[in-house]
Amino acid sequence: MTIDVASQDARLEALCALARGTRDFMDAVTLTEVGEDEIAAVAAELAALTARLRAASRETPQPLEIGADGTVRHLGNAVTGAANPHALPLVVERDPEGGVRADIAFRALHEGPPSAVHGGISAMILDHLLGQAVAAAGMGGLTGTLTVRYRATVPYGRPLVATAEHSRSEGRKSWADGRIALPDGTVLVEATGLFITPSAWIGRRLP
Template sequence: MLESRERASLDTEQVTALAELTERVRELNEAVVHTEVGLDEVAAVRDEVAALTARLAAARRDHPPLVGVGADGTVRHLAGPVGGVLNPIAPPVEIAVLPDGTARAEFTLNVLYEGPPGFVHGGISAMILDQLLGVAATANGTPGMTATLDMRYRRPTPHGVPLVAEGRATRTEGRKTFADARIIGPDGRTTVEATAMFVMPQDR
């Protein structure tokens, strides 16, 4: 496993600048899906994007950067696939831990995360809940790696509307931590439920 010390650490100014760039790329991604401009304009934009990509690639890191490791052992992944502020394809999910240990996020998913027309892809829901469950396990003081993730899709999860996800650790057994989570639609009904088991790695 790649040690965090082998990865670059960015300061606040760098993170802010790159996060702003990431947001513009997210907007570009959505614009590509929705555009109805002519083919000549599509080709012109394609070439401009290629040129911009070359400019950014002129100086390249070997690995994605980190901000650091928290006191609880959690590594903040700037380019993580859920909520990573430097990842243009990451769902915009910012997870907070409440005083009672519940991990909670409020977010809206756009058409980039669509599966069935009008609804979120089930794999996106699973990815978000896996991340949320991991945060809940860490908040419990028992961080670990996902060992099992069981999903129950109660009803389709709509995109383009406010959603809430929440989860918390339910019990621990030695190195194992069990946690439950769900996504709630704007009508207050649960759309997806998940149960996971996390295993704390043994010291080598």
């Protein structure tokens, strides 16, 4: 069977655009001050739109795949997935000297304590960055333990930077350290993670 790559890419781009619009909608829901009648009217329209999308649906999110340019993408991922409205989405870059980094801009819908990001959201971001750091070192694995230290509240609506690096490996075990900081380097949250390489992964080429 011949796969129409151009058509598939166009559909995925449309899906990513829909996810971007959905994030904007989620932000609007979080911050709206419109009246009760308008809220009810929007909710009715949203229900109709939801029904249209459910007319044809899949059982799982968009899978991890290799793009046409050879890069690995996971559009359904909860942290990096451009087609997942829940995702920021986080764009992770590899540092030529080792490790990974990502610019972050949390939104109001990520609030936990008043005016600050929920600690679980910070932990999720760091868990992902640590795993990416381990993968960048060629030692991909799944999270075994995650230790998070909250040094200060994490603000939303301000530019932040997340970084992580692989620290050591012993057999199938690998460790990484990471943090979320202000642009001036002030660390707000830091974490250490232990990642276990499943036996089925051993010998596979990592992205």
